[in-house]
Amino acid sequence: MLPHLAGAGIGLRLPHLADIVAHPPQVPFFEVHPESFLANPHATELLLTIAGRHPISVHTVGVSIGSASGVDHAHLARVKQLVDLVNPVLLSGHVAWSTHAGEYLNDLLPLPYTDESLKLLVAHIRQVQDAIERPYLVENPSSYVGYGTSTMTEPAFLTALVAETGCRLLCDVSNVYLSAHNMGFDAHAYLDALPAAAIAELHLGGFEAEPDDSTPGATLLVDTHGTSIHPDAWRLYEYAIARFASALSRIHAATL
Amino acid sequence: MLPLSETQRLVRNALVASDFDAVSPILVGGQAPAERLAVHRRHYHASLVDALRTRYPATAWLIGDLAVTVAASRYVIARPPRVFCIAEFGEDFPQFLGSESSLSAVPYIEAFAALEWQVGRVSVAVDSPALTLADLTAADASMLMSSSLILQPGVAYMTMDWPVDALMRIYLSGQVPPQFQMEPATTHVEVRGARGALHITTLSPATWTFRSLLQAGRAIGLAAEDALERDPQFDPARTLVELCDLLLLTRLEYRV
Numbered sequence: 001m002l003p004h005l006a007g008a009g010i011g012l013r014l015p016h017l018a019d020i021v022a023h024p025p026q027v028p029f030f031e032v033h034p035e036s037f038l039a040n041p042h043a044t045e046l047l048l049t050i051a052g053r054h055p056i057s058v059h060t061v062g063v064s065i066g067s068a069s070g071v072d073h074a075h076l077a078r079v080k081q082l083v084d085l086v087n088p089v090l091l092s093g094h095v096a097w098s099t100h101a102g103e104y105l106n107d108l109l110p111l112p113y114t115d116e117s118l119k120l121l122v123a124h125i126r127q128v129q130d131a132i133e134r135p136y137l138v139e140n141p142s143s144y145v146g147y148g149t150s151t152m153t154e155p156a157f158l159t160a161l162v163a164e165t166g167c168r169l170l171c172d173v174s175n176v177y178l179s180a181h182n183m184g185f186d187a188h189a190y191l192d193a194l195p196a197a198a199i200a201e202l203h204l205g206g207f208e209a210e211p212d213d214s215t216p217g218a219t220l221l222v223d224t225h226g227t228s229i230h231p232d233a234w235r236l237y238e239y240a241i242a243r244f245a246s247a248l249s250r251i252h253a254a255t256l
Numbered sequence: 257m258l259p260l261s262e263t264q265r266l267v268r269n270a271l272v273a274s275d276f277d278a279v280s281p282i283l284v285g286g287q288a289p290a291e292r293l294a295v296h297r298r299h300y301h302a303s304l305v306d307a308l309r310t311r312y313p314a315t316a317w318l319i320g321d322l323a324v325t326v327a328a329s330r331y332v333i334a335r336p337p338r339v340f341c342i343a344e345f346g347e348d349f350p351q352f353l354g355s356e357s358s359l360s361a362v363p364y365i366e367a368f369a370a371l372e373w374q375v376g377r378v379s380v381a382v383d384s385p386a387l388t389l390a391d392l393t394a395a396d397a398s399m400l401m402s403s404s405l406i407l408q409p410g411v412a413y414m415t416m417d418w419p420v421d422a423l424m425r426i427y428l429s430g431q432v433p434p435q436f437q438m439e440p441a442t443t444h445v446e447v448r449g450a451r452g453a454l455h456i457t458t459l460s461p462a463t464w465t466f467r468s469l470l471q472a473g474r475a476i477g478l479a480a481e482d483a484l485e486r487d488p489q490f491d492p493a494r495t496l497v498e499l500c501d502l503l504l505l506t507r508l509e510y511r512v
Contacts, residue, residue: 039343041382041409042451062340068261075340100268103336104345106307107299109267112282116260145285145292149257182292183285213294214286222295 009057011205011225017046029055029089034082035062048085057090057201058083059170062104065124065138066097066111076131083132090201092137092170093128095121095158112147113157122164129167137200139170142207142223143179154179155193162198169194172203173240177233178221182212187236191243199244204229204237258282267293271300272336304332307342308349311376314427315353315369319362327356347373364418364438371420371447374412375456378449381410386503392496399510401477405470405499406507412447413468419443421456428454448504462487466495467504475511 007028012020014036030050037044050056060079065071083091096108111117121138128136140158152160158169171194180187206227212218258266266279274297276290283289308328309316316324331352337345350373353359354366386408395403419441426432444464446457459467462483469479480492499505 035341036343039341040380042380045382045451068259068264072340097264099340100264102338103268103272104338104340105268105271105300106303106337106342107271107296109264109271109296112260112263114257114260116257120260143285144295145283145289147263147282148284149263149282212286212292214288214291216287218286220286220292220295 009055012047012050014040014043017043017050021046021049024050024053027054029057031057031059032086033061034058034079035060037082038078044082044085051086051088055089056086057092058086058088059139060091060093061108062098063093063128064096064098064104065093065121065128066095066109066117067099067124068097068120069099069101071124071127072099073127073131076128080132083134088134090137090170091132091134092139092201094139094141095161096141108141110141110143110146113150113152113154115151118152118157118160118164121161125161125165125167129165135168137168137170139172139203140175141179142172142175143183144220144222146183153185153193155190159193159195162195167198168200169198170201170203171199171240171244172205173237174203174205174207174229174233175223176240177230177236178207178223181219181221188239191236191240194244196244202237202240202244204233206230207233267296271297272333301329301332304337304342304345305329308332308346311343311346312349312369312372314372314375314424315365317427318368318423319359319365323359327353327359330356349373363440364416364420364423367416367418368420368423371414371416371424371445371456374414374447375424375449375454378410378412378447379452379454381408381450383408383410383450383503384506387500387505387507389497389500392500392505392508395508396510401480402475402511404473404475404509404511405505406509407467407471407504408448408450408506410449411471411504413464413471414445414447415464416443416445417441419458421445421458424456428456460487462490463495466490466492467499470499 009029009031010027012030012032037047062075063071094108097111098105098108125136140154161167176187176190180190205225206229207221208224208227209219209221212220269275270279270293280290283293285292305325305328309324312324331349339345350366350369353369359365417440419438421443444459444461446459448455465486466479466483469482483490
């Protein structure tokens with residue numbers, strides 16, 4: 001059972017910790033990447049002060065549930081240690097992979113949507129939830145490239161994950177918007193195809209347009225979180241809010 | 257159909273080694289999908305090079321940002337991360353710098369960068385409650401020499417062939433003298449930090465031996481014997497008092 005959390009939180013990055021401790025803002029919650037804190041006891045100390053005042057959502061970037069070589073349990077143990085200290089209201093990660101044979105590639109890489117990937121992610125989501133002893137939300141990726149070997153669409157894959165594991169979804173509306181642009185699908189149809197009752201959190205972030213080297217004259221939207229949110233992404237967000245209203249009236253966490 | 261592990265191996269090779277030919281046939285997205293994968297390749301490369309530049313600002317100050325960037329670019333290809341926290345990436349970058357022929361005119365670069373790694377590591381530490389002299393004198397005297405002492409987490413002991421600690425102090429002070437001369441000389445250094453504060457202290461060989469062996473878990477008596485071998489005038493009792501005054505000790509562990 002996920003806790004009730006209403007309102008729009010913001011991502012919290014290391015350079016802002018001291019200011020947030022000194023001048024606590026009126027924010028419903030903060031979202032943090034645990035990997036930023038694992039090697040930084042001072043930052044963790046500041047985070048715990050903030051966690052005493054604000055709900056925290058922990059959003060993992062290095063758990064790599066999509067890696068064929070498996071989830072790294074030593075890393076998972078470190079994440080659990082931090083999670084136990086912070087006691088977050090939400091815990092989430094990505095439908096992606098970042099590791100290969102012990103190497104960490106520092107990116108959220110795309111998966112082919114196949115039965116093999118589905119079986120793997122189902123097993124890994126269970127491993128993560130068992131290890132951390134909390135529900136683990138999974139987020140749709142930002143896509144620039146896919147695989148000809150995929151046998152199902154991304155919403156169908158996410159729906160199957162929910163059905164198999166009972167996990168909830170973190171719907172990154174900006175990712176839907178930019179993936180739809182990059183991969184040529186309809187963003188609204190994508191949102192319509194997601195299991196609305198499984199949506200527990202929304203994300204919205206900035207992206208940038210750059211020339212698409214694969215297609216002359218075309219643009220590629222790249223997930224940078226480095227710019228303000230595009231008006232069209234805001235409109236898609238409004239659509240998502242309406243579409244997922246019944247679930248979000250119970251648990252509404254939108255991280256900007 | 258290609259197994260997921262093989263798909264991920266091909267993507268990994270594209271990201272790390274720029275081998276796009278093998279993965280191209282399985283990709284979709286735009287007219288030349290491998291170009292889209294280059295977005296991930298650029299992110300892999302740029303994010304890790306930036307991480308190293310952020311981790312080694314003093315080294316960039318010493319040899320120039322371009323030299324660090326060039327070396328970092330080669331390093332991220334030669335030695336992909338095997339850690340999940342990027343703040344922990346690059347511990348052996350100093351050795352890599354030391355092996356770069358383009359930096360042979362800077363024979364102390366490895367020592368300087370290694371010192372910078374420790375400076376970064378200890379400066380984010382958090383001190384534990386310190387052992388007092390009263391705690392130490394209350395200990396069972398008959399067991400003291402065979403006991404070990406646990407030091408604060410934010411302490412590193414280094415011995416270097418160049419007195420690069422002086423160079424680091426110049427960098428940290430921001431006060432660059434018009435001329436600075438340095439000759440090779442074995443130097444024993446203690447780097448201590450907590451919550452952003454930092455102290456670099458040059459120690460005598462005997463004091464360095466005693467403290468570094470204590471940190472390594474050696475029994476007090478054995479550490480004192482090694483220190484006395486280096487300097488018959490070394491006074492273990494006085495040094496223990498100093499360590500208490502410096503709040504450097506956190507715990508005494510009896511050994512049966």
